[in-house]
Amino acid sequence: MSLRRYVLKRLLITIPLLLGVTLATFAMVHFIPGDPIDFITLFTELDPETKQEIRARYGLDDPIYIQYLDWLADAARGDFGTSITTRQPVTKEIAERLPFTLMMGSMAFVIAIVTAIPAGIAAAYHRNTKVDQVSRVAALLGIAIPNFWLGLILILVFASWLDVFPVLPPTGEGLLSSEMIVYTLLPALAIGTGSTALLMRLMRSSMVEELDKDYVTMARAKGLPERTVVGKHVLRNSLISVVTVAAIQVAFIISGSVVVEIVFSYPGLGRLLVNRVRNHDFPVIQALVLIIGVAVIFANLLADVLYAYLDPRIRY
């Protein structure tokens, strides 16, 4: 099967998966205890008629599946309703913050990939030497240190003691201003460290395993330089398992951003989510959970495609 057909097939499988995510998101939010009316009316005592009126206005008196279908139809058009807390369109609120989280998340991901892969290769190629041992200790620390604690330490050291980073995010600066980009570095580092460590160890073990295979000796026996042997033959096979785990890291980075954004007062989706969960702001929570779910699905889709590109045996 060609790569294109594989991608098409994989895309088709994504459709029911996406529907499942919307259903789960919708159901989950509706299982949260408490009547949404109370949060809309801020727990004021109301007579049943007024309550019923509000219910009808928000469509909360419809059967649950109608509510779901309405919500799904609106969501498909990018309309997630109005926030209960701020009375703002949910889409607008999210659109304001999404770019920040995207920037931080991608930065964290890039940091992880750019350091983990070369470090993993170096550790595998020089296994059981100083390089390998140093990287092993570093990886152990990276995996063991919780990201919020690392965030606090980074603030303490770089923002407070060394004073090279601002403690609070710059206000009124655009997303791509240099101040904002510099400010994003520390939270990105805090989120990315765990993934870096994990991917590095995985890259190392995967590469050590590949280096022992016959095709490596074969490539050397052809007289190819080490650069080609490792960079072409071994790397591609070693990346296969790394790619899958890297995709799962996207989910970790998103969930990590929730806590780290609080630590850094970062104006992203994570902080928004925590705020709105406190206020039972259903429309916002639903939209955010859905966005996160979809992001994870697409990260996995991308991983599967990359996987098939790297390993021709997958493509059938």
Added chain:
Amino acid sequence: MAMLEVEDLNVRFYTEDGVVKATNDLSYRVEAGERFGVVGESGAGKSVTSLAVMGLVDEPGVIESGEIRFKGEDLLELDDEEMRRLRGNEIAMIFQDAETALNPAYTVGEQISEAIRHHLAPGEAAAEERSIEMLESVGIPDPATRYSNYPHEFSGGMQQRAVIAMALSCDPDLIIADEPTTALDVTIEAQILTLLEEIAEEFDTAIQLITHDLGVVAEFCDRMMVMYAGHPVEMAPVEDVYYDPQHPYTVGLMSSIPRIGDDRDRLDTIPGRMPDLIEMPPGCNFHPRCPYAEEVCTRREPPLVDTDTGQPADVADHDSQVAACLAHTGELTGRLDYEVTVRDDTHSRPVGSTGDGSPSE
């Protein structure tokens, strides 16, 4: 000058358990166009020898001493860059298990082309054209389509052919074939051997064939070396070894092959196992397993001598039969007592015997 001259080669592996002596003062020569067989049990040092010639002995292995001369040039003196220029180009290797020797992530064609591009430096298209020619020459049907197939789309026999195509792609003068047919069934094995034979004849390529299959050696090789514990115990033209083996170990190997028309219920085996290469038995390494061993064998290491004259072996003399057994230096009181029978078709005739019937306890 021989194509390949290995002299007093010592390869050691420094492991946690101790120093493994993979080859011990190993010397042999392979002439241009010659088909040279190397046989022995697993662990006898066959594969290490071929990796040493390729310059691919990897950690913790070290080539401690000796010389490996290829067309008169000592390979051990070359730096990495110079060695890479020879590897895959003038000296090529055919691997035992083609399935694992091929990289699953690249097309078969690319894996042949890359060596051609690297050594002969033609253009992309010319390299592809030559690769397709190579695939055709090893008998792969529809080579132009097969060029862009991945290894998993090839059958086992075709994979082995592709590996051979790879080895041949830069017209090597010496091919080291490490059990090239072990993973294949006998029909494919015969085809592959015929193919190798044709190539060796057409291009006058020297082939060092490593195997533990004595049948393959008999069919394919001109001369052979029997290895035991890292050094040759017998080396001679193939007919001499088969009709008139001069070392008890060779005899043991021969009697452990099943033959058509054999009426034995059980095959003979050589008792015991190869010695620990870390702590080798003193004297003759084979004495603990040798039915003819005497007290002197536990003390004196037998030199490799010409079995006709008893004089030290001359590796340059290709017609001589040499063996490392004290029986040939006159230091044993008994004699090697066995009889060799070679069956040709259904007729069996005793061909030669070196024993005189007296038991040698």
